Amino acid sequence: MSNVPTFETINITLSSTGTAExxxxxxxxxxxxxxxxxxxxxxxxxxxxxxxxxxxxxxTGRGKYxxxxxxxxxxxxxxxxxxxxLAAKRLVTKTLVDEMIxxxxxxxxxxxxxxxxxxxxTLALCDVVYSxxxxxxxxxxMKLGFCAEGCSSVLFPRIMGSSKANEMLLLGRRFSAKxxxxxxxxxxxxxxxxxxxxxxxxxxAADFSVQAMKVTKELVxxxxxDLLLKTNDVEMKRLAERMDSADSFQSxxxxxxxxxxxxxxxxxxxKNGAL
Numbered sequence: 001m002s003n004v005p006t007f008e009t010i011n012i013t014l015s016s017t018g019t020a021e022x023x024x025x026x027x028x029x030x031x032x033x034x035x036x037x038x039x040x041x042x043x044x045x046x047x048x049x050x051x052x053x054x055x056x057x058x059x060t061g062r063g064k065y066x067x068x069x070x071x072x073x074x075x076x077x078x079x080x081x082x083x084x085x086l087a088a089k090r091l092v093t094k095t096l097v098d099e100m101i102x103x104x105x106x107x108x109x110x111x112x113x114x115x116x117x118x119x120x121x122t123l124a125l126c127d128v129v130y131s132x133x134x135x136x137x138x139x140x141x142m143k144l145g146f147c148a149e150g151c152s153s154v155l156f157p158r159i160m161g162s163s164k165a166n167e168m169l170l171l172g173r174r175f176s177a178k179x180x181x182x183x184x185x186x187x188x189x190x191x192x193x194x195x196x197x198x199x200x201x202x203x204x205a206a207d208f209s210v211q212a213m214k215v216t217k218e219l220v221x222x223x224x225x226d227l228l229l230k231t232n233d234v235e236m237k238r239l240a241e242r243m244d245s246a247d248s249f250q251s252x253x254x255x256x257x258x259x260x261x262x263x264x265x266x267x268x269x270x271k272n273g274a275l
Contacts, residue, residue: 005047007040012047017206018055019199020048027063032071033118035089042096049103055206055213057103058198059126060110066135069117072144072252086243093118094236097150100125101228104214106205110198111135111177111186120168121150124159125228127217129186130201131177132194137185138174144255145248149235151228159185 004014013021022044024031033041048057061067100107100122109126113135120137123129141147148156148169156165160183167173181188189197205213242248 003051003053005043007044009034009037010040010044012044014053015199015203015206017203018053018210019058019202019206020051020054020056021058021060021199021202022048024061024067027061027065029071030065030068030114031061031063031119032068034071035092038089038092038096042092042099045096045099045103049099049105054105055210056106056108056202058108058110058202060195060198061112063113065113066111066115067117067119068114069119072255086240090236090240093149094232097122097125097232097236098229101151101225101232104217105210106202106213106217108198108202109186110195112194116140118150121148121152121156123186124152124155125150127221130189130194130198131180131186132191133177133188134191135177136174137168137177137180138172139168140172142170142172143251145242145245145251147235147238147242149239151231151235153235154227154231159183 004012006012009024009026011023011025013023015021022041024037026032026037031037045057048054103125106128107126109123109129111123111129111131113132115123115135115137117139120139123137139148139152141149152165152169156169159165160168160180164175164179164183168175177186177188180186
């Protein structure tokens with residue numbers, strides 16, 4: 001196979017059958033989403049949508065996490081025009097969600113491990129989602145002073161029911177893979193051979209008529225496209241307001257400080273254990 005792009009944070013494998021596996025490849029950082037990761041994801045999904053070699057697309061990760069969500073950091077006043085930089089980053093994120101809404105081919109989420117934030121919300125934009133049994137799912141937006149994104153304000157209540165969706169979005173409750181399966185969000189596959197099992201299913205689908213799948217997907221998804229595009233636009237505007245707010249800044253500050261303390265304590269415990 002030729003013309004398969006390479007990226008810093010995502011590895012792409014294209015099988016001879018036409019299955020493209022887009023794999024988050026920062027396991028040492030729990031596949032956290034830095035600005036480059038959002039940009040790579042956007043470029044990769046655009047390539048998969050347009051390249052005629054690709055018949056089915058699989059999103060997955062390596063390591064203990066599918067993705068731990070956005071990598072949070074406090075603003076650095078010494079770095080240029082922060083407002084302009086933030087606006088550019090948010091546009092990439094919004095465009096990525098738009099591209100997933102508009103993705104014309106079969107899109108499979110293959111959740112290899114824990115899934116947080118944007119990783120969880122965008123799974124609802126996939127056509128099929130598979131999960132290992134030990135994966136957990138959460139959207140800690142309230143803890144950070146954020147708001148719903150990735151069209152989760154519409155799709156989560158529809159898929160999970162209002163009460164469970166609000167437990168996740170408003171209360172920040174972490175759900176097990178079993179709970180997510182019970183509400184119809186995904187299907188659990190055995191952890192042993194998980195990747196091979198998903199790729200086998202994807203390769204079987206790649207043997208089908210691509211045009212037939214595109215037409216059927218349009219019938220299933222097309223009715224909601226305008227609603228989801230509008231929802232994404234509104235959610236991103238509200239998210240920008242939230243992230244620029246004082247209470248969100250304070251929440252992120254507490255989160256970053258707590259993370260530093262936990263890392264320092266872990267490092268100190270490991271040092272003492274080695275003595």
